[in-house]
Amino acid sequence: xxxxxxxxxxxxxxxxxxxxxxxxxxxxxxxxxxxxxxxxxxxxxxxxxxxxxxxxxxxxxxxxxxxxxxxxxxxxxxxxxxxxxxxxxxxxxxxxxxxxxxxxxxxxxxxxxxxxxxxxxxxxxxxxxxxxxxxxx
Numbered sequence: 168x169x170x171x172x173x174x175x176x177x178x179x180x181x182x183x184x185x186x187x188x189x190x191x192x193x194x195x196x197x198x199x200x201x202x203x204x205x206x207x208x209x210x211x212x213x214x215x216x217x218x219x220x221x222x223x224x225x226x227x228x229x230x231x232x233x234x235x236x237x238x239x240x241x242x243x244x245x246x247x248x249x250x251x252x253x254x255x256x257x258x259x260x261x262x263x264x265x266x267x268x269x270x271x272x273x274x275x276x277x278x279x280x281x282x283x284x285x286x287x288x289x290x291x292x293x294x295x296x297x298x299x300x301x302x303x304x
Contacts (some may be wrong), residue, residue, distance in 0.1 A: 185203055242267040245267040
């Protein structure tokens with residue numbers, strides 16, 4: 168347990184930032200899905216630049232990416248807590264882990280739909296312009 172009176176002022180802020188980074192690094196080391204999230208985030212950001220998405224589309228994209236990350240972190244903390252309570256098979260522990268996973272899946276699926284609504288029209292338009300340019304359409 169951390170000593171709450173140990174750090175004060177700017178030192179306290181720095182240590183809180185350090186603890187947050189420790190949690191983030193733990194998630195990336197222990198959860199393969201976060202590695203996939205990172206790779207897909209880079210690809211989505213690159214597509215955003217290539218397709219010249221608008222400011223509001225950037226805002227929506229960034230919110231979705233960070234929501235997925237936050238849900239993954241919460242799900243990982245739930246799994247750690249459940250494992251701390253029992254390593255033996257327990258139906259309620261399984262349900263708790265499944266619910267955390269379902270929450271992450273739900274926000275990921277919603278984000279996927281939003282990404283498709285933002286990117287697909289731009290991809291179709293870009294592809295259509297390319298076909299017209301080379302007189303293939």
